[in-house]
Amino acid sequence: MEEGMMLIRGSDSAIDLPSILTEEEKWYFDLQGYLILRQVITADEINQMLRLGSHWLEQPDQAPLPLRVTVKEYGGVINPLPYGDRIFERTSLNEKVLRVVMGLMWNRPRLFNCALVQQKKEPISAGEKEKLHRDTSGFDFPDGFRNPHNDYQAGNGQIYSNYINTAITLVDVPKENGFTCIPGTHKSEINFPDSLDIDNLWAPAETFELQAGDCLIFSPRLMHGARYWKMAYPRMVIFNRYQFSFYFNENYSLPLKDHADRISADQFELESIQRGKKEFARRILDKIKRGEKLC
């Protein structure tokens, strides 16, 4: 190549990056579009989170700035959760979960949303059915086009999913409740026919029996949604949304610089767009290399 014609290259090319997912995890995620990690947080942590979350939903004026609490008749949302209390960093910065998220996006995750969602049992009129969707940021790409903001690719024994959601449940979830998806649709190139709904044999949506503390990790390219909540206690789930920390910015407001004192330096870095490897990611990779337990 002529002098002066060199391409601009980072020193962190992903080409030789070994995946930190196991072969079984890669196989399963590529096939299904989701993984379930059991018990990623402790009963103590769950209780603390439930206590804070319920309190803020009951008395939104007691929620610390800059939390936004939205209360509806049959549920509510608290966002951006880690600014409420450091305990919630145990969901977004959880090493067990981050190992998988990092393995799906070349070790460069950026958190762009963290929210607690409450969903209560509500009266459902006859014939009303749950809807499924893929996550976009409001711009649906036409048929046959790939949305670069919600992309899924696998090749050479690696997976690149530039957008990953995690859902950590704070309560037990029986089947036919909570998260539902049609496995494998993260790779589907055919649009979901308008004529189908969730209970159709052509749309085999699954639900998952979960215990408080379990984590669902899924590609938001999966056709997914939530089943109506049928239990007497409310559904309480924390969603963390990660994107490849490189080309995309799905949320310009995070990290909240004016409230940076409410989160850790690791959390601030996790929420930041950054080209190079992040410190917490380096630590997790070192722990894995040394065979140490992730927490």
Ligand SMILES: [Fe+2]
């Ligand atoms: Fe979604």
